Amino acid sequence: MIYDQETETRPLDEQFAIDRDSFRRQVQYLFSRSPFYQAKLREAGFNSAAEVGELDDIARLPFTEKDEIRATQAESPPFGAHLAANEEDLVRIFSTSGTTGVPCYLGLTRNDLEMYATNVARGYTAAGFRRGQRLVVGFNAGPFVAGAVYYGFDRMGCSVAPVGTGNTERLVTAIQRLRATGISCTPSYGLYLIDWCGQAGIDTRSLGITNMITAGEPGGGDPMIRGRIEEAFGCQVRESMGIGDISLSVWAEDDDGNGMNFMARGFAHVELIEPSSGEPIPWEDGAEGELVYTALQRESMPLLRFHSRDHVIVNMQPNPTGRTGPRIRCIGRTDDMLIVRGVN
Numbered sequence: 001m002i003y004d005q006e007t008e009t010r011p012l013d014e015q016f017a018i019d020r021d022s023f024r025r026q027v028q029y030l031f032s033r034s035p036f037y038q039a040k041l042r043e044a045g046f047n048s049a050a051e052v053g054e055l056d057d058i059a060r061l062p063f064t065e066k067d068e069i070r071a072t073q074a075e076s077p078p079f080g081a082h083l084a085a086n087e088e089d090l091v092r093i094f095s096t097s098g099t100t101g102v103p104c105y106l107g108l109t110r111n112d113l114e115m116y117a118t119n120v121a122r123g124y125t126a127a128g129f130r131r132g133q134r135l136v137v138g139f140n141a142g143p144f145v146a147g148a149v150y151y152g153f154d155r156m157g158c159s160v161a162p163v164g165t166g167n168t169e170r171l172v173t174a175i176q177r178l179r180a181t182g183i184s185c186t187p188s189y190g191l192y193l194i195d196w197c198g199q200a201g202i203d204t205r206s207l208g209i210t211n212m213i214t215a216g217e218p219g220g221g222d223p224m225i226r227g228r229i230e231e232a233f234g235c236q237v238r239e240s241m242g243i244g245d246i247s248l249s250v251w252a253e254d255d256d257g258n259g260m261n262f263m264a265r266g267f268a269h270v271e272l273i274e275p276s277s278g279e280p281i282p283w284e285d286g287a288e289g290e291l292v293y294t295a296l297q298r299e300s301m302p303l304l305r306f307h308s309r310d311h312v313i314v315n316m317q318p319n320p321t322g323r324t325g326p327r328i329r330c331i332g333r334t335d336d337m338l339i340v341r342g343v344n
Contacts, residue, residue, distance in 0.1 A: 008322075015324075022296035023058070026295060037082065066245075092113055093105055094145040094147060121152045124240075136178070139216060175208075181210045188219065194228065212235050214240070249263050250263060256321055
């Protein structure tokens, strides 16, 4: 099933033409609203939106690093000089886990939040979740951006029990008593759940799970990990991947199960680069590289050529579902970030 038929199956050349217009408007917005990018682009020799050029020329522009975001928030708390919207227009404020001691805050306008919700709805629909389905969420949402996933579930019409992490007995009880058939969690938690149920004398297949979507860390697409979970629960496992500064469910697998599709289409532009040199890599079957993102319709904190540090391999084979564009499998990170319970 496809949530957004027109967008998800649009020919790539048509999508690029749309994105070209969006990019032009986004760059104009940066020059008029973002002190951070006004300074950054001028330092790189671009004094106006016209000098930046078109989306076709994006490789000329400087990258944005996470450390720069941390630095500008430290210098201009709480949101930093890259906040391009009025503070009173922010309807949600999420944060990172603050592994360096101080969390980074992420503000979203109503339109930004709607964009996150759309991407979640696209991704979870692709992964097999349906309107009216009851599911439990095993992510540590709390103040973190993962909490935005619930707005996507609302859009889909799912019935959600936000159990969270730290109490597996409570999660299993919720599955049993609510007769939930879907679960969203990290792949490592899916494996842990198998062992926990074994020790508790619970047949995992008796839980009635039909769909599991994994996110928060690589591994859900690994054949051995996926195979063990699917065999234990008798369910379908599909993988999703997001990056909080851009969106949740930026990528998600569908029924074909051969890599994650780009679900943020229209909202972001993605590049594939060589991690050490930063040079662009063509989107070709079997290519490997790091993903770099540029926001196209962001109001609050638009990012330009943002390093994800996610290292992926590309599948360009036609998708029998009709979705167009590359599919990827995340095979690791190009940095040494530690991810715990889906939170970095």
